[in-house]
Amino acid sequence: MTKRIVVALGGNAILTDDPSAKGQIEALRYTSKRLIELIKQGHQLIISHGNGPQVGNLLLQQAAADSEKNPAMPLDTCVAMTQGSIGYWLQNMLNEALAEAGIDKQVASVVTQVVVDENDSAFTNPTKPVGPFLSEAEAQAVTAETGDTFVEDAGRGYRKVVPSPKPISFVEYPVIKAMIEQDFVTISAGGGGIPVKQAEFGYEGVEAVIDKDFASAKLAELVEADYLVILTGVDNVYVNFNQPNQEKLENVTVAQLNNWIAEEQFAPGSMLPKVEAAIAFVENNPKGKAVITSLENIAAVMGEGSATFVSVD
Numbered sequence: 001m002t003k004r005i006v007v008a009l010g011g012n013a014i015l016t017d018d019p020s021a022k023g024q025i026e027a028l029r030y031t032s033k034r035l036i037e038l039i040k041q042g043h044q045l046i047i048s049h050g051n052g053p054q055v056g057n058l059l060l061q062q063a064a065a066d067s068e069k070n071p072a073m074p075l076d077t078c079v080a081m082t083q084g085s086i087g088y089w090l091q092n093m094l095n096e097a098l099a100e101a102g103i104d105k106q107v108a109s110v111v112t113q114v115v116v117d118e119n120d121s122a123f124t125n126p127t128k129p130v131g132p133f134l135s136e137a138e139a140q141a142v143t144a145e146t147g148d149t150f151v152e153d154a155g156r157g158y159r160k161v162v163p164s165p166k167p168i169s170f171v172e173y174p175v176i177k178a179m180i181e182q183d184f185v186t187i188s189a190g191g192g193g194i195p196v197k198q199a200e201f202g203y204e205g206v207e208a209v210i211d212k213d214f215a216s217a218k219l220a221e222l223v224e225a226d227y228l229v230i231l232t233g234v235d236n237v238y239v240n241f242n243q244p245n246q247e248k249l250e251n252v253t254v255a256q257l258n259n260w261i262a263e264e265q266f267a268p269g270s271m272l273p274k275v276e277a278a279i280a281f282v283e284n285n286p287k288g289k290a291v292i293t294s295l296e297n298i299a300a301v302m303g304e305g306s307a308t309f310v311s312v313d
């Protein structure tokens with residue numbers, strides 16, 4: 001039976017060890033081949049993706065801009081730029097994979113604006129890690145020069161943090177919905193969506209990066225998806241992660257996850273938002289399941305391999 005599946009692509013589905021455009025296109029070529037396995041099985045794919053590494057790199061490139069003739073772009077515009085570039089690469093690679101598989105299906109990216117609350121406490125408490133991983137000494141040197149805030153990111157090094165308000169609504173949702181109804185493969189809410197606030201007539205950008213897992217959960221809720229699949233660097237969520245007594249989670253409920261959240265089992269800025277997004281989706285859509293796994297293990301969604309499945313109870 002056809003399932004409606006929202007797939008949120010994490011960092012390493014797009015950027016492996018080569019951050020050049022060519023390297024990211026290659027990573028997305030592989031990713032697309034894996035993704036269309038679900039289309040081959042007759043399922044409907046609704047794709048979103050992250051942009052943390054890319055938007056952080058773009059911010060670093062902005063620092064090289066001169067102030068008048070070649071001005072630095074604000075963060076919301078940088079999010080739009082990464083949404084555009086990743087969407088462009090991904091739609092091309094999906095088209096290629098579909099053509100190779102002899103499947104005639106349209107793919108398109110939607111430049112997606114996501115409304116946030118300008119009074120969200122995130123604006124005074126930046127938590128979203130973006131850009132490259134630095135050593136502690138490198139991070140301290142950048143902070144001394146720019147005033148940027150860095151945090152240690154899940155044992156992998158230090159990353160700059162930016163405000164990450166919660167997504168409220170999708171400006172382009174009627175368009176996304178119409179495309180889904182036509183059975184087009186949609187790429188939307190890239191990089192969590194371009195953060196905007198309501199203006200008198202229309203919308204105005206705000207400087208932030210929305211967490212793509214929260215945006216994807218909201219999208220999955222709106223489209224009443226059967227599955228929200230969050231693809232990341234690990235096959236499963238763990239308790240006691242990276243410790244000798246780490247324990248793989250396979251089928252878990254919201255109540256169990258809430259207990260582990262209280263024990264601080266999931267790293268803020270990396271696994272915690274994924275777990276929270278999974279909870280939000282199944283609580284608002286109790287018939288749906290959330291799945292956290294790796295791209296390599298995507299077949300687990302249909303029962304072939306290891307993944308963490310979250311259900312409401």
Ligand SMILES: Nc1ncnc2c1ncn2[C@@H]1O[C@H](COP(=O)(O)OP(=O)(O)O)[C@@H](O)[C@H]1O
Nearest residue numbers: 010011154232233234237238241266267270271
């Ligand atoms: N409890 C945990 N269980 C599994 N992975 C965890 C846990 N805590 C932190 N992590 C780390 O979080 C990473 C996923 O977050 P991140 O790489 O920021 O996401 P994304 O794939 O969306 O870019 C995993 O690859 C893993 O290294």
Ligand SMILES: NC(=O)OP(=O)(O)O
Nearest residue numbers: 050051052191211212
């Ligand atoms: N915007 C966002 O959450 O990106 P990452 O998933 O790449 O961190």
